[in-house]
Amino acid sequence: MTIRVALVDDQALVRSGFAMVLSVEQDVQVTGQAADGAAAVELVRRTPTDVVLMDVQMPGTDGIEATRQIVAEDLARVVILTTFDREDYLFAALEAGASGFLLKNADPDDLVGAIRAVAGGHALLAPEMTVKVISRLVSPGTGQAPSPNGMPAWPAVPEPVEPLTARERDVLVLVAEGMSNAEIAAELFVGESTVKTHVSHVLAKIGARDRVQAVVYAHRAGLVRPPTD
Incomplete structure (x- = not known):
């Protein structure tokens, strides 16, 4: 193609x-x-x-x-x-x-x-770039983002349309940390196809279009700690 x-x-x-x-x-x-x-x-x-x-x-x-x-x-x-x-x-x-x-x-x-x-x-989702930027822009512990240059802050983080399972939550956190499907599979000792299924379920439940939006959601929801320099 x-x-x-x-x-x-x-x-x-x-x-x-x-x-x-x-x-x-x-x-x-x-x-x-x-x-x-x-x-x-x-x-x-x-x-x-x-x-x-x-x-x-x-x-x-x-x-x-x-x-x-x-x-x-x-x-x-x-x-x-x-x-x-x-x-x-x-x-x-x-x-x-x-x-x-x-x-x-x-x-x-x-x-x-x-x-x-x-x-x-x-x-x-280059970890050294996207995650770092999102982490700086999300206020720790509030799930809210500041308003740079007068821009309105994002609204409160919506609840998933269906509750995430414990494994789906784990996958979301690892996605937000910049891991690929293969890396997540190795971390959780499951197959890569299983990870792909979990990611699809997570995206559907939180209303995210892709992994970038999933990362934003995870940081705004306070699921990932911002990295420290």
């Missing part, structure tokens, strides 16, 4: 660099480019797209608002590209429904791996 990718960044040089990296991958095709969020939304509306690599800070419609629109219309999955210097933007991107984050100085293999993971329905 060919993964159709849209590149969104206000710097043409950045887009060209990513396009060059992806051009050598047989299963990845760059189907379009855009220089701002509004153009990105229009691009994926008219061009079938699987994954959007989305810059955050752009003139006009920024990457956060564009992500919100793309996810709301179920047009594609979005990976945020960031320099990691604006945690408030990352917080907003999670709320908008981004499926992952990637540093702009990431290795080419990491970029391609992120695209394949997100296209396959997974989320990009």
Whole structure:
């Protein structure tokens, strides 16, 4: 299967660099480019797209608002590209429904791996990045997030539509700690297929679209302790 990718960044040089990296991958095709969020939304509306690599800070419609629109219309999955210097933007991107984050100085293999993971329905959860950001943005013990730059805080954590079993709770905690299905299987001494089933049940019960949202939920619910430096 060919993964159709849209590149969104206000710097043409950045887009060209990513396009060059992806051009050598047989299963990845760059189907379009855009220089701002509004153009990105229009691009994926008219061009079938699987994954959007989305810059955050752009003139006009920024990457956060564009992500919100793309996810709301179920047009594609979005990976945020960031320099990691604006945690408030990352917080907003999670709320908008981004499926992952990637540093702009990431290795080419990491970029391609992120695209394949997100296209396959997974989320990009690099422990040193996503979990750290979420942990900093969730107030310990309250399940509430602060309001950076005047942004409204998230509402209270909703109860699962069905109670989580003890094993599902364990799986959710390990997902929130950044573990892959294989790592969770090894930790719990079960098969990887069993872990996949537990993860699916957890996502359905807590109303999460993917693993990124599950991580957010776990941190907001106080199930995971923020890491200490």
